[in-house]
Amino acid sequence: MQYDRRFDGMNCRKLKELSAADSLRRLASVPLGRVVFTRHALPAVRPVNHLVTDGQIVIRSSTGTILSAEVAAFEAVVAFEADELDVEERLGWSVVVTGFAQLVTDPDEATRLKSMIQPWVMGEMDQVIRIRPEIITGYELVPAAG
């Protein structure tokens, strides 16, 4: 697709802030987000499918991955971003949650959560990581004239 990145006055947007509750609700409505973390002092990002339950974000991982080694092992602070943005209409929303990522160590709880979300990618994916939101921000792109 040839996408025109130049100006079209009809499509100019402004940002409308979303409440924390609305942000979390939207985050829960999509199956996929991006977990953002620090690796060797460098910014890193991975798309991952997720679930929101009990106000927390739940993702799957496996022992050998960077996510498990760098994030879950240290209860690192991560950001989690999800969006639904229509590139034709230039409308949609984006939500960013910042919080602590923690390995779910209770076996019963891990089993329960595993039954609710399966990774897209094959492999062991034996670990369940939950992210406890500390900061929730979100915005919606709305027509500038609105």
Add this chain to the structure above:
Amino acid sequence: MQYDRRFDGMNCRKLKELSAADSLRRLASVPLGRVVFTRHALPAVRPVNHLVTDGQIVIRSSTGTILSAEVAAFEAVVAFEADELDVEERLGWSVVVTGFAQLVTDPDEATRLKSMIQPWVMGEMDQVIRIRPEIITGYELVPAAG
């Protein structure tokens, strides 16, 4: 939409690594990505529309934003992620570029780049930031049986 996050054996995928050239080509084919950076030692992420030209990623920003203050001012290392992921089919690709973000200070060059990419969101957006890729990684989700 009610999205089923549980297991469907038909939809299991594996990751196929993309070459740097293929990754950059795919990144250039979409209008929107997410810039990932560090703010006050915390991971941060913003969706932003972009352009790839001369092997560099170009985005717009304005003086007052976190992006301009925290990233462009210090030639910070950032990651830039773009993807096209089909949540129904669980197919698609994701590319992550890591590199230095730099304010374009040459007025002619800034004017030239501004004519090629317009921000989606209204406002001054007087600054042009380019990201010089140092590390380019990408993968494609392909059927596990393939």
